[in-house]
Amino acid sequence: MFKLVKRLTSLVAMFAVLFAFSTETMxxxxxxxxxxxxxxxxxxxxxxxxxxxxxxxxxxxxxxxxDVDVCRAxxxxxxxxxxxxxxxxLSAKERFTALTSGEIDILSRNTTWTLSRxxxxxxxxxxxxxxxxxxxxxxxxxxxxxxxxxxxxTSVCTNLGTTTELNMRDFFDSRGIxxxxxxxxxxxxxxxxxxxxxxxxYTTDKSGLAAQRTKLSAPDDHVVLPxxxxxxxxxxxxxxxxxxWEDIVRWSLNTMIEAEEYGVNSSNADMMKTSNNPxxxxxxxxxxxxxxxxGLDNDWNLRIIKQVGNYGESYKRNIADTGILPDRGPNxxxxxxxxxxxxxxx
Amino acid sequence: xxxxxxKFLPQILAILFVVLIFGFLTINAQTNMDNRGIDFGFGxxxxxxxxxxxxxxxxxxxxxxxxxxxxxxLLNTLLVSFISIIFCTILGVxxxxxxxxxxxxxxxxxxxxxxxxxxxPLLLQIFFWYYAALRALPLPEKANAWFGVTYMTVKGYYxxxxxxxxxxxxxxxxLAAIISIIVLRNYANxxxxxKGKQIPVLLYSLALLIVLPLLSFLFGGVSLEFELPQLKxxxxxxxxxxxxxxxxxxxxxxxxxxxxYTSTFVAECVRAGIEGVSKGQKEAAASVGLTPNQVLKxxxxxxxxxxxxxxxxxxxxxxxxxxxxxxxxxxxxxxxxFAGTALMQTGKAIEIVSITMLTYLTISLTIAxxxxxxxKKIEIKEK
Numbered sequence: 137m138f139k140l141v142k143r144l145t146s147l148v149a150m151f152a153v154l155f156a157f158s159t160e161t162m163x164x165x166x167x168x169x170x171x172x173x174x175x176x177x178x179x180x181x182x183x184x185x186x187x188x189x190x191x192x193x194x195x196x197x198x199x200x201x202x203d204v205d206v207c208r209a210x211x212x213x214x215x216x217x218x219x220x221x222x223x224x225x226l227s228a229k230e231r232f233t234a235l236t237s238g239e240i241d242i243l244s245r246n247t248t249w250t251l252s253r254x255x256x257x258x259x260x261x262x263x264x265x266x267x268x269x270x271x272x273x274x275x276x277x278x279x280x281x282x283x284x285x286x287x288x289x290t291s292v293c294t295n296l297g298t299t300t301e302l303n304m305r306d307f308f309d310s311r312g313i314x315x316x317x318x319x320x321x322x323x324x325x326x327x328x329x330x331x332x333x334x335x336x337x338y339t340t341d342k343s344g345l346a347a348q349r350t351k352l353s354a355p356d357d358h359v360v361l362p363x364x365x366x367x368x369x370x371x372x373x374x375x376x377x378x379x380x381w382e383d384i385v386r387w388s389l390n391t392m393i394e395a396e397e398y399g400v401n402s403s404n405a406d407m408m409k410t411s412n413n414p415x416x417x418x419x420x421x422x423x424x425x426x427x428x429x430x431g432l433d434n435d436w437n438l439r440i441i442k443q444v445g446n447y448g449e450s451y452k453r454n455i456a457d458t459g460i461l462p463d464r465g466p467n468x469x470x471x472x473x474x475x476x477x478x479x480x481x482x
Numbered sequence: 483x484x485x486x487x488x489k490f491l492p493q494i495l496a497i498l499f500v501v502l503i504f505g506f507l508t509i510n511a512q513t514n515m516d517n518r519g520i521d522f523g524f525g526x527x528x529x530x531x532x533x534x535x536x537x538x539x540x541x542x543x544x545x546x547x548x549x550x551x552x553x554x555x556l557l558n559t560l561l562v563s564f565i566s567i568i569f570c571t572i573l574g575v576x577x578x579x580x581x582x583x584x585x586x587x588x589x590x591x592x593x594x595x596x597x598x599x600x601x602x603p604l605l606l607q608i609f610f611w612y613y614a615a616l617r618a619l620p621l622p623e624k625a626n627a628w629f630g631v632t633y634m635t636v637k638g639y640y641x642x643x644x645x646x647x648x649x650x651x652x653x654x655x656x657l658a659a660i661i662s663i664i665v666l667r668n669y670a671n672x673x674x675x676x677k678g679k680q681i682p683v684l685l686y687s688l689a690l691l692i693v694l695p696l697l698s699f700l701f702g703g704v705s706l707e708f709e710l711p712q713l714k715x716x717x718x719x720x721x722x723x724x725x726x727x728x729x730x731x732x733x734x735x736x737x738x739x740x741x742x743y744t745s746t747f748v749a750e751c752v753r754a755g756i757e758g759v760s761k762g763q764k765e766a767a768a769s770v771g772l773t774p775n776q777v778l779k780x781x782x783x784x785x786x787x788x789x790x791x792x793x794x795x796x797x798x799x800x801x802x803x804x805x806x807x808x809x810x811x812x813x814x815x816x817x818x819x820f821a822g823t824a825l826m827q828t829g830k831a832i833e834i835v836s837i838t839m840l841t842y843l844t845i846s847l848t849i850a851x852x853x854x855x856x857x858k859k860i861e862i863k864e865k
Contacts (some may be wrong), residue, residue, distance in 0.1 A: 229822055233831050236520065257829025258520040278717035289714065289722045291637060296809075296818065297826030301533045305544040308534075317536050318732075319823065320812045329812070332617040333636050334731070336720045377517050 158234055167380035169241050170214060170431060178220040181207035184241035185225040185322060188347040189460040190246045190266075199223045203244040204370045205450040208443070209388040210242060213436040218443035227321055228297040232257055235375055242385055243373040246341065248299045253373075262386035265447075267466040267475060269364030270303050271342040273349060276359050278336070283307075283363045286337070291316040293326045293335035294418070299339050303366040327351050341368045346460045352363055358440040384430045390478040391437045395419055395446035397478075402445040405438055418481055426481060447476070511832065524826045527552070534824050535814045537730050548824050555819035556841060562736050562815065563845075565804040569741035570801065571794075574748025581753050592749070600746035605807055607743055612735035613813040619731075623713060623721040627721045631710050633723055640711035640723040651702040652695055659694040663687045732813035736805065744801045748794055756782060757791035787860050795853035799846050806842075817842060 173179055183191035183203055184318045191201040204223070212218040224240050235243045236258045246268075247253075247448040249261040272292075274280045286308075294300045296319045308315045318335055323344075330338040331352050338345065345360045352358055372389060374382050395401065398416045400408050409422040417423035428434070444450065448469075456462045468474025501527045515522060527549040534544050539557045542550055580592035599607070617636060619625075620636075625633040633640040646652070663686075670683045698704045711726035759782050767781040806813040807820060816838060 140541060197697055205699045232829055234825070236829075236831075252827075253829070256521075258515070274717075277719045279719075280717050285717065287714075287716045289724060290716055292858050293723070296822050301823055302827065305532060309544060315534075316730075317534050318730075318812050319536065319818065321809055321813070321818075321822070325812070326808070328613060336716055398552075411614075445860075 155398070163418055167431065169375075169378045169381040169382070170384065171421065173241060177215065178222045179211040179214065179242065179297055179305055180224065180240045181206070181210075181221050182224050182226045182231055182243040182245055182435075183225060183236050184245045184266065185324075187323065187344060187348060188244060189455040189458055190245070191225075192345070193223075193225075197353050199453060201269055202265055202410040202450050202454050203246060203370075203372070205392070205444050205454070206244045206385070207242055209392055209440040210385055211222055212439040213384060213388050213391075213432060216439060217368065218439075228295055229321060231297075232259060232344040234260065234374075235373060238375070241374065241381070244259050246344065246370045247373055248341075249369045249371055250299060258376045260376050260382050261371055261373050263389045263478070264369040266343065266370040268343050268368040268370050270300055270339060270366040270368055271345055271364055272361045273330075273334055273338045273345045273358050274361060276452055278338075279404070280361070283361055283365065284311075286311075286313055288314045288317075290337060291318055291335045293318045293320070293330045295319070295323055295326055295337045296321045296341055298340070299368065304339055306430060307365045323348060324351070341370070343370075343455075350460070353417050369477070380430055384432070387430070387437075387481065390439055390481060391419065392444065392447040392450065392476045393476055394481055395437075395441045396448040400441055401449055402442055405441040409438075415480070415482070424482070497824060507764055512755055515832075518783045520829070521832075524833055526830055526833070527688045529828075531824065531827070535819055536812070537733065548828065549818075551824055552816075552837070555814060555816035556625075558814055558819070559802075559805055559808075559816040562733060562740070562808065562813065563805050565738050566740035566744065567798050567807070569737065570744040570748055570797070573593065573741060573745035574794075575752050577745060577749035578752025578756070582751065583757055595639070596746040596749055601740050602743075604739060604743050604804055607624065608739040608807055608811055609865060610710055615738075616731045616735055622723055631708070631775070632713060636731065637722060638647065639666070639734055640710040640726050640728050642710045643725070643727045645707045645709055647705040648698075650701050652698045652704045655694045655698040655702065656691075658691045659764075662690055699810045708822075730813070732808070732811050735811055736808050736813050740801055740804060744797050744804075747797045749802075751790050751793045751797065752786075754793070755786035755788075758789040761787045784860065786860070788857070791853060791857045791860070795850060795857075798849050798853065802849060803842060 145382045147166075174259055181204075183199065184202075186192050187203075189201055191199060191203040193199050194199055207223070208218040209219045211221045224234065224411065226234050226240075226243075226245060231245055231247065232253070234240050243259075244265075244268070247261075248268075249264065253259055254261050280286070285424075290313065292304060292315050294304065294317065301319065304315075304317065304355055318329060322331060326338065326340075327348050329335060338348070340348070342360060342364060349355045349358055349360070369428075372385055374385055395405075398413070398419060400416060400419055408416050408420045409418075411417055411422075414423055418426060419437055420441065421427070421435045427435060427436045427443070430436070445453070451464060451467065456464070464474060468476060470477040512522070528547050530545055531551045532544045533551070535542055535551065535554050537558065538554045539561060540550075540554060545732045575622055577592045580588050581596070583589045583592070599705045619634055619636045622633065622635040622637055622640075625635045628634055631642050666686055667683055670681050673679050674679065699706075709725045711723035712722045713721055713727075715721055763781055763785065764777055767777040772780065805815060806817040809818040812818070821834055821838045825831060828834070
């Protein structure tokens, strides 16, 4: 029954684009999506169906994760309250249709930024909140230490509708290895199949592997191979055609990253208003009129930092402290050897 | 004049209404897609798909086009539907007849079977066969051989493949056998009608079907060898079988679930059909001296089939459409490959969903047409 309902919803979503009245004529500096969000009183955010560290719901239905925090930041900026978000769990297959049909306004669901997605299908990627790459997980007992040890006939479990499917084809083809792709719609199904021995290896983004490993019956019997076979910049996505909304989401994310760079966090944000550094003062709304450009008040960024925290806090809370990926790797600030680098807020 | 208006006006209005609605939907979709920068078109079908599919009846790789990926999915859907329709028909007829048996045990087990399998949601049954039943199977290296040469493992069922020499000669002989059987039947019918003589057609047909192809081995230069699956080591703890044919567990689970589920409905159709023939027919047939076998074959079944075929057609259609649940267990059918992966990679939701819908519609209409043709054939022909 649940499945049926889900199928129906996705069908409705697909056809909603047929029925939706085309009211999105753009006036300068005016965002229809923002207006509707304010009228509605909550931000509509598409997330995963459960990926620890990125977007995951607990027993009482509270969503946490770094992808969730992006939506919370937007809610804090636009509505003044980070809790005013309605989360819609989506499968990889449903996610873009849900966004383009207007069922959600932000897709923050560990989605890889690629040219064809950005250019072809009516989407706009606003930034990167996690730099990832595709890897492989195998059983420790297999003795496989590197992807170069895969042999012809290896069966590979993965998710439907992801860049993973394409990368793994590139990977195995370029090495002339024949393989058996076993493709499931839901991540939990992949985990179950791999756990049962249906597949020799499980491939997806490395962060995903680290997170899903915790769901296996004996996590310690499995190991993620060191090689990374692709670039997977994951980030939030919005619909094409509302550039103001696009900017709001982009700069909400950027604010979190820049706040970390300047050492502004949820506990010291109010005190930073009196900082000597104009950049910090701009970041907490004490100088400049940055919000006006989006049609927001001047405290929009202060609210993000106070209610959601900076990027480092979000990472620590969701990914490091949960033991998924304690090491930030490339997701460290550029000032600390990582590649997180955002344009200045001024 | 007045009459003509009365007759045609509502119809013209209805057509106008439909055209307007479709026009509105098309224009509206067009505007929305323009606003969001989505192009509409089927050009993507010739682009390189760049993804692989687990299991395919035709040669396919990631460098083939989306159109070919569509074909792969379509053939997989047809394959699983075809196998399941055959199994569910055989099972359904057996169970349906068993429900009418006078043996208490047979009758009641058949009834229990029907009530059990038709009252559990199909998706649950698919999950059961895939995640519970097949998962209990051994890993390849631990599998015991079935019939000496086949291996049932968690990674699939491995069977020997046939390596033919001069396969075409063998096929021609088979064809010749079938043609001669048809000729023989006509001759036998003729003989019965004109001279009242009976010859054992079935026996002769079987003999023809066996002897003719066998001759091709002796004189036609046909040879058949079996390639056996061989265990191969992938890593310290993982193995697969190489050589032979591997039936993926996804296919097996799907066929099991679909056939068992649909066979209950077919069984009920069969039972209804047989019970629908009035008792008088049976008694009359017996009283003119027909044997019980002849009663069933010549009197009951021809009449029962007329009742059985139309609702059974529905069940076949349902089965074919239900096969789209394959996506839940990674069987690469039309929905998974085309409306799943291909849709995701291209983002052409409207195009791909409409193609998929049209395809299912075509499959269903084809099945319905075949069954209607068969139904026409066995209908009472009034002279």
